Amino acid sequence: xxxxxxxxxxxxxxxxxxxxxxxxxxxxxxxxxxxxxxxxxxxxxxxxxxxxxxxxxxxxxxxxxxxxxxxxxxxxxxxxxxxxxxxxxxxxxxxxxxxxxxxxxxxxxxxxxxxxxxxxxxxxxxxxxxxxxxxxxxxxxxxxxxxxxxxxxxxxxxxxxxxxxxxxxxxxxxxxxxxxxxxxxxxxxxxxxxxxxxxxxxxxxxxxxxxxxxxxxxxxxxxxxxxxxxxxxxxxxxxxxxxxxxxxxxxxxxxxxxxxxxxxxxxxxxxxxxxxxxxxxxxxxxxxxxxxxxxxxxxxxxxxxxxxxxxxxxxxxxxxxxxxxxxxxxxxxxxxxxxxxxxxxxxxxxxxxxxxxxxxxxxxxxxxxxxxxxxxxxxx
Amino acid sequence: xxxxxxxxxxxxxxxxxxxxxxxxxxxxxxxxxxxxxxxxxxxxxxxxxxxxxxxxxxxxxxxxxxxxxxxxxxxxxxxxxxxxxxxxxxxxxxxxxxxxxxxxxxxxxxxxxxxxxxxxxxxxxxxxxxxxxxxxxxxxxxxxxxxxxxxxxxxxxxxxxxxxxxxxxxxxxxxxxxxxxxxxxxxxxxxxxxxxxxxxxxxxxxxxxxxxxxxxxxxxxxxxxxxxxxxxxxxxxxxxxxxxxxxxxxxxxxxxxxxxxxxxxxxxxxxxxxxxxxxxxxxxxxxxxxxxxxxxxxxxxxxxxxxxxxxxxxxxxxxxx
Amino acid sequence: xxxxxxxxxxxxxxxxxxxxxxxxxxxxxxxxxxxxxxxxxxxxxxxxxxxxxxxxxxxxxxxxxxxxxxxxxxxxxxxxxxxxxxxxxxxxxxxxxxxxxxxxxxxxxxxxxxxxxxxxxxxxxxxxxxxxxxxxxxxxxxxxxxxxxxxxxxxxxxxxxxxxxxxxxxxxxxxxxxxxxxxxxxxxxxxxxxxxxxxxxxxxxxxxxxxxxxxxxxxxxxxxxxxxxxxxxxxxxxxxxxxxxxxxxxxxxxxxxxxxxxxxxxxxxxxxxxxxxxxxxxxxxxxxxxxxx
Numbered sequence: 002x003x004x005x006x007x008x009x010x011x012x013x014x015x016x017x018x019x020x021x022x023x024x025x026x027x028x029x030x031x032x033x034x035x036x037x038x039x040x041x042x043x044x045x046x047x048x049x050x051x052x053x054x055x056x057x058x059x060x061x062x063x064x065x066x067x068x069x070x071x072x073x074x075x076x077x078x079x080x081x082x083x084x085x086x087x088x089x090x091x092x093x094x095x096x097x098x099x100x101x102x103x104x105x106x107x108x109x110x111x112x113x114x115x116x117x118x119x120x121x122x123x124x125x126x127x128x129x130x131x132x133x134x135x136x137x138x139x140x141x142x143x144x145x146x147x148x149x150x151x152x153x154x155x156x157x158x159x160x161x162x163x164x165x166x167x168x169x170x171x172x173x174x175x176x177x178x179x180x181x182x183x184x185x186x187x188x189x190x191x192x193x194x195x196x197x198x199x200x201x202x203x204x205x206x207x208x209x210x211x212x213x214x215x216x217x218x219x220x221x222x223x224x225x226x227x228x229x230x231x232x233x234x235x236x237x238x239x240x241x242x243x244x245x246x247x248x249x250x251x252x253x254x255x256x257x258x259x260x261x262x263x264x265x266x267x268x269x270x271x272x273x274x275x276x277x278x279x280x281x282x283x284x285x286x287x288x289x290x291x292x293x294x295x296x297x298x299x300x301x302x303x304x305x306x307x308x309x310x311x312x313x314x315x316x317x318x319x320x321x322x323x324x325x326x327x328x329x330x331x332x333x334x335x336x337x338x339x340x341x342x343x344x345x346x347x348x349x350x351x352x353x354x355x356x357x358x359x360x361x362x363x364x365x366x367x368x369x370x371x372x373x374x375x376x377x378x379x380x381x
Numbered sequence: 382x383x384x385x386x387x388x389x390x391x392x393x394x395x396x397x398x399x400x401x402x403x404x405x406x407x408x409x410x411x412x413x414x415x416x417x418x419x420x421x422x423x424x425x426x427x428x429x430x431x432x433x434x435x436x437x438x439x440x441x442x443x444x445x446x447x448x449x450x451x452x453x454x455x456x457x458x459x460x461x462x463x464x465x466x467x468x469x470x471x472x473x474x475x476x477x478x479x480x481x482x483x484x485x486x487x488x489x490x491x492x493x494x495x496x497x498x499x500x501x502x503x504x505x506x507x508x509x510x511x512x513x514x515x516x517x518x519x520x521x522x523x524x525x526x527x528x529x530x531x532x533x534x535x536x537x538x539x540x541x542x543x544x545x546x547x548x549x550x551x552x553x554x555x556x557x558x559x560x561x562x563x564x565x566x567x568x569x570x571x572x573x574x575x576x577x578x579x580x581x582x583x584x585x586x587x588x589x590x591x592x593x594x595x596x597x598x599x600x601x602x603x604x605x606x607x608x609x610x611x612x613x614x615x616x617x618x619x620x621x622x623x624x625x626x627x628x629x630x631x632x633x634x635x636x637x638x639x640x641x642x643x644x645x646x647x648x649x650x651x652x653x654x655x656x657x658x659x660x661x662x663x664x665x666x667x668x669x670x671x672x673x674x675x676x677x678x679x680x681x682x683x684x685x686x687x688x689x690x691x692x693x694x695x696x697x698x699x700x701x702x
Numbered sequence: 703x704x705x706x707x708x709x710x711x712x713x714x715x716x717x718x719x720x721x722x723x724x725x726x727x728x729x730x731x732x733x734x735x736x737x738x739x740x741x742x743x744x745x746x747x748x749x750x751x752x753x754x755x756x757x758x759x760x761x762x763x764x765x766x767x768x769x770x771x772x773x774x775x776x777x778x779x780x781x782x783x784x785x786x787x788x789x790x791x792x793x794x795x796x797x798x799x800x801x802x803x804x805x806x807x808x809x810x811x812x813x814x815x816x817x818x819x820x821x822x823x824x825x826x827x828x829x830x831x832x833x834x835x836x837x838x839x840x841x842x843x844x845x846x847x848x849x850x851x852x853x854x855x856x857x858x859x860x861x862x863x864x865x866x867x868x869x870x871x872x873x874x875x876x877x878x879x880x881x882x883x884x885x886x887x888x889x890x891x892x893x894x895x896x897x898x899x900x901x902x903x904x905x906x907x908x909x910x911x912x913x914x915x916x917x918x919x920x921x922x923x924x925x926x927x928x929x930x931x932x933x934x935x936x937x938x939x940x941x942x943x944x945x946x947x948x949x950x951x952x953x954x955x956x957x958x959x960x961x962x963x964x965x966x967x968x969x970x971x972x973x974x975x976x977x978x979x980x981x982x983x984x985x986x987x988x989x990x991x992x993x994x995x
Contacts, residue, residue: 035662035663036663036665036666036815036820038920040815040820041820041821041822044819044820073659074659074662074665076655077619078619078620079523079613079615079617079619079620080419080620081655083415083419083613084412084415084416084419084656087411087412087415087416087540088412088656090411091410091411091412091415091540092410092411092412103522104522104523105521105522105523105617105619108522108523108525108615108617109523109613109615109617111525112614112615127522129522129525170512170513170521170965171521172520172521172522172523174521175515175520175521175522176522179515196964197513197963197964197965198959198964199967199968201921201924203718203911203914203915203916204714204717204718204914204915204956206710206711206713206714206956207710207711207714207956207957207959207960207964207967208959208960208964210707210710210711210960211960211964214707226821226822227822227916227918230822230824230916231915231916234831234842234914237831237833238831238833238840238841238842239710239833239840240833240840255821255822258824259822259823259824259916261824261831262831263831487980488976488980490980490983491979491980491983492983494739494934494938495934495938495979495983495984495985498930498931498934498975498979499976499979499980501927501930501931502931502972502973502975502976502979503976505968505969505972506969506972506973506976509965509966509968509969510969513965513966623927624923627741627804630801631801631804634797634798634801635801638797663812663815663816664812664816665812666808666809666811666812666815667808667809667812667813667816669808669812670805670806670807670808670809670810670811670812671805671809672805673801673802673804673805673808674787674802674805674806674809677791677794677798677799677801677802677805678787678790678791678794678802679791681791681794681795681798
């Protein structure tokens with residue numbers, strides 16, 4: 002019985018296979034956090050990948066073959082991410098992959114992709130992903146270092162020297178905190194307070210009260226929603242007048258909604274996606290950004306976010322590499338990925354090289370101020 | 382004593398034959414094997430918890446942390462300080478046992494929900510330490526670069542070799558545990574589960590038995606921890622939180638409180654199920670929750686109880702026919 | 703530390719502690735009639751806040767009506783939960799029922815995620831956001847709402863359990879279910895009432911906290927955890943111990959963050975809880991023999 006079943010299955014599988022092989026799809030994997038604590042990042046990423054996949058296939062696919070993006074949710078859990086990686090590598094046999102959403106999960110799956118010699122493009126920010134360089138791993142988000150450079154450049158121009166930082170105790174906050182601790186002295190600034198809050202904390206007045214007592218020139222907050230919105234409100238509650246900088250982690254309209262009036266006057270580095278309509282005409286990214294925003298909001302009836310842009314860039318970079326190579330083998334994709342130059346993405350203009358697997362610099366960020374419930378592009 | 386060892390040897394051998402045959406049955410699908418490897422690692426912790434909760438009646442919501450202490454210890458010893466693997470692994474298991482001893486002595490005096498709270502508090506404190514001691518642990522985004530296991534000239538770098546390593550360990554731990562519960566200690570534990578005071582009056586040193594079984598279960602968690610760290614070559618605090626401790630207890634109860642076999646079944650079931658539910662995307666969580674509710678409502682003795690009921694039913698049917 | 707700073711920390715601690723206290727109160731009510739710890743308690747708190755957001759969006763009935771509807775719906779969720787998952791299997795062991803409540807909490811969380819998405823939402827404050835200065839500290843008006851309503855709920859509970867027939871009957875079930883049954887009290891009805899009551903209390907907590915701290919489908923996990931810690935700290939089974947435990951936990955966290963280390967504030971709070979448990983194995987206000995597991 003079992004043998005017969007096996008035989009039938011085999012015939013069936015082989016049958017499907019031979020029909021499909023006429024235009025066998027190019028398979029690209031994706032591991033993202035569509036549920037769990039990082040789902041606010043992973044959801045727009047999944048949507049973006051689905052949208053792009055359809056757009057590309059409507060335009061005739063890649064190299065005359067359809068594109069198939071195989072998406073797995075890791076629930077923001079390390080073990081699920083590793084299982085998904087194993088599945089993509091051993092079962093789906095993808096030629097390249099995108100993921101993961103979070104830095105921790107990316108670090109966990111990286112070794113599996115590099116030992117299988119399959120290129121991986123991460124959507125997580127941590128510098129550790131591309132430094133030291135792993136020949137098979139790339140990433141699309143701007144590094145925290147670039148965000149910090151922009152903030153400190155802004156603060157320096159205003160003559161600030163005593164800085165307090167308040168960072169969240171997760172991977173995002175840790176990465177920002179490490180770079181801040183490293184770069185503050187290089188800008189000749191003093192770190193007067195180094196406070197932490199938990200990702201689910203609901204009242205940060207104790208930390209802010211402590212910071213207020215040390216009277217810094219500026220406060221830099223590093224986190225993603227909802228923490229920074231709570232901090233912005235607590236700041237107003239405590240009547241703190243000190244300038245406050247936020248990270249690029251809250252560069253979404255949702256943050257302004259949550260913080261309400263307390264968001265007024267906050268300054269942060271943001272990708273150009275947030276201020277696409279304010280960019281000067283003829284800015285190389287402007288047309289692309291407006292097109293992405295329009296298509297996304299039309300299809301999903303939800304506001305576009307910078308995080309979805311990371312997925313947009315990841316898939317477009319891989320597509321670009323495949324097109325340039327004229328073939329869809331992992332080796333060719335990898336080789337061409339690190340040759341990409343002058344590529345316009347949502348996050349910036351990518352200049353990849355074998356030594357730089359991110360390809361962005363601090364010019365990928367602009368500084369914005371929140372004014373009247375909207376972003377105001379600060380001219381430099 | 383000898384005879385009881387032999388009695389347990391037969392089913393355990395059969396189990397091991399099944400383990401050996403599994404890769405062939407799954408036609409060497411590395412994805413399935415990797416899920417089973419993870420399930421095996423967790424099953425080692427669950428067996429320890431099964432002894433603690435199912436046989437001795439003591440709850441612990443701190444075993445995720447014990448698991449983590451071991452994983453981080455071997456990670457730091459081998460990757461940061463370059464000690465040989467054997468040293469790293471032994472110190473991982475050793476430190477876990479010592480921590481369990483130190484924590485267990487005062488905490489095991491508590492009962493029921495108070496014990497649950499104390500072990501939960503311990504687990505959270507350890508979890509916060511993993512997050513904040515960044516210089517040592519790599520912080521929230523994790524610890525990378527843990528070396529792969531190798532013994533002599535053999536490196537466990539394939540899914541297949543690690544599958545065998547983990548499930549051989551599961552089998553050994555199972556054999557030890559089965560023998561334990563059929564020994565004098567096992568009977569003492571059951572007495573303790575039924576009633577502390579009665580056990581005490583029978584001359585059982587209650588505190589020492591509780592501590593013994595707590596430390597033993599910690600050693601199991603420690604063994605699982607080193608296997609986990611060297612398998613993933615990566616560890617992050619999020620794997621060792623409160624959530625995982627609750628999952629462990631769920632696996633024990635779903636498997637069947639006083640059945641080691643059930644514990645293994647419950648672990649494999651709950652570890653593999655989400656992978657099979659992948660197709661449902663956002664519905665996955667809801668389906669998982671509903672399955673859990675229904676299992677607990679209609680399998681009061683867990684999966685082990687369900688199976689023995691089924692066996693009884695089949696026997697009756699066969700008897701009639 | 704000057705008085706202003708001290709008051710600032712205290713206000714922060716009492717505000718957050720109130721929600722822990724209300725969650726803990728919910729745990730206690732169900733524990734008293736059934737002996738189980740309801741892991742879905744945090745989800746009741748989440749529902750109170752998030753459903754108010756949902757109703758504001760769908761019906762736009764104004765804030766008080768939205769909060770009322772959210773609390774009402776959550777109370778019904780408590781009823782449905784008891785009827786569907788607890789009553790059919792009431793004679794199974796306590797630990798099985800606890801795992802059932804874990805399943806319920808996962809399901810409720812999943813449903814809300816599916817229904818309303820993964821973003822964070824906020825409600826408008828009940829009476830504006832202009833902070834109120836008191837002796838050098840500045841306190842958000844919502845904090846007074848939170849403290850006031852928590853005290854009101856506590857007073858209501860006290861009245862209910864000591865003065866009303868129904869409340870006294872519920873209390874009787876917790877002491878001696880068999881005797882209560884003999885006296886003609888329907889234990890089933892009391893269990894059902896306890897689920898509704900604790901869902902009500904949790905939802906109130908969620909609704910009053912959301913304007914200050916925001917909400918999303920997954921906030922229940924942490925609130926449930928802290929609520930459990932609070933009711934153990936206060937002594938399981940004692941509603942007022944639970945509330946006091948919540949306030950104490952909140953204050954510990956606030957002062958820990960402000961004075962010692964914000965990175966280790968939760969660890970500090972739990973070290974204190976452990977120390978208290980070793981000193982008093984049944985919590986601060988618990989009777990020595992309420993253990994049931």
